[in-house]
Amino acid sequence: MSLEIDKSLLIIILDVNPMQKLVKQVLTHGLDSTIVFANAHLMQTSNNQLAIMACHSQGAKFLYPLEKITDVRQFDGQYEKFTQLECTVRQQIHKIISDLATKKSCSDESLISGALTMALSYVARQEREKFAGEKLHARILVITASHDSATQYMNYMNVFFTAQKMGVMLDVCSLDHELTLLQQGCDLTGGTFLKIPQQNGLAGLLQYLLWVFLPDPIVRSKLVLPPPVKVDYRAACFCHQELVDTGFVCSVCLSIFCKFSPICTTCHTVFKNPAPIPMKIKKKKKTVDLVH
Known part of the structure; x- marks a missing residue:
């Protein structure tokens, strides 16, 4: 053996x-x-x-x-x-x-x-x-x-x-x-x-x-080593090379941008401008007349 x-x-x-x-x-x-x-x-x-x-x-x-x-x-x-x-x-x-x-x-x-x-x-x-x-x-x-x-x-x-x-x-x-x-x-x-x-x-x-x-x-695993550091898993944007919490991701090459760009600077894919977010119309409260 x-x-x-x-x-x-x-x-x-x-x-x-x-x-x-x-x-x-x-x-x-x-x-x-x-x-x-x-x-x-x-x-x-x-x-x-x-x-x-x-x-x-x-x-x-x-x-x-x-x-x-x-x-x-x-x-x-x-x-x-x-x-x-x-x-x-x-x-x-x-x-x-x-x-x-x-x-x-x-x-x-x-x-x-x-x-x-x-x-x-x-x-x-x-x-x-x-x-x-x-x-x-x-x-x-x-x-x-x-x-x-x-x-x-x-x-x-x-x-x-x-x-x-x-x-x-x-x-x-x-x-x-x-x-x-x-x-x-x-x-x-x-x-x-x-x-x-x-x-x-x-x-x-x-x-x-x-x-x-x-x-x-x-x-x-059997030794007393320094405690592990808290890892920051935020991604870096490709436009300013800064870590961002939320951003825009290219659906083709997965490049990350902190602001919307109509053309991806990495793979040059053209995207449409995002539609404006519809505003929610607040409903007016109905007033009820009280009859004495």
């Missing part, structure tokens, strides 16, 4: 956008904590797998593993795989920051939805390439200090429901902002959203990563 081999795949997405408010701390404390956290995941069991990505305003890129592995000098007393991971990630981060410094156009909006799409594609490829008798448990962790972006609303929704269908859990570690859309993704996929307190900056980031995000989903 063959036994199933459980493999845990962790994909870490690190936001390295230079326009972030805490970019210096992200590239120092944040990067160091991420590397230690990644090594801790690999150290749990030999079957664990890891992938690290970096995203910014121009795109997203895999930092580890790479197709071409460069030879690095091993430090005395350090495990080979840990040395390879640390040197590769730091070299790739240095290249990305250098390339972004040469580009004049840089936005404070990070393409996290694009990085999530690449991560799900990587999970799908690993599912196809696994051997018989292997069972892959994949999850994604996003570490970011950027603000929420409603312009990527449709991309986020597609990613969230795809991850939910694939059984991939999404965790988010926010370093600076309350991210409404990513909170929805965590709630839909059964993941955890955590905003790091800023009393001591990012000095305690590693403690939160090891405490909240290192345990597997099965183990988390």
Whole structure:
């Protein structure tokens, strides 16, 4: 009787956008904590797998593993795989920051939805390439200090429901902002959203990563973790990119608008003007003359 081999795949997405408010701390404390956290995941069991990505305003890129592995000098007393991971990630981060410094156009909006799409594609490829008798448990962790972006609303929704269908859990570690859309993704996929307190900056980031995000989903139910946040499920309108309580929905592409538009800006469908709401005529009270 063959036994199933459980493999845990962790994909870490690190936001390295230079326009972030805490970019210096992200590239120092944040990067160091991420590397230690990644090594801790690999150290749990030999079957664990890891992938690290970096995203910014121009795109997203895999930092580890790479197709071409460069030879690095091993430090005395350090495990080979840990040395390879640390040197590769730091070299790739240095290249990305250098390339972004040469580009004049840089936005404070990070393409996290694009990085999530690449991560799900990587999970799908690993599912196809696994051997018989292997069972892959994949999850994604996003570490970011950027603000929420409603312009990527449709991309986020597609990613969230795809991850939910694939059984991939999404965790988010926010370093600076309350991210409404990513909170929805965590709630839909059964993941955890955590905003790091800023009393001591990012000095305690590693403690939160090891405490909240290192345990597997099965183990988390037995731990005392921070209480879940109240998720705001309002949708963002496509015209002003703001969260709305009520709005107009295109019947063709399901785009959302806060005000009526005769032409859908997404699929260019033409709609008729809505008929005016009929006014209800109040009935006059009948007066009854009393006969004495």
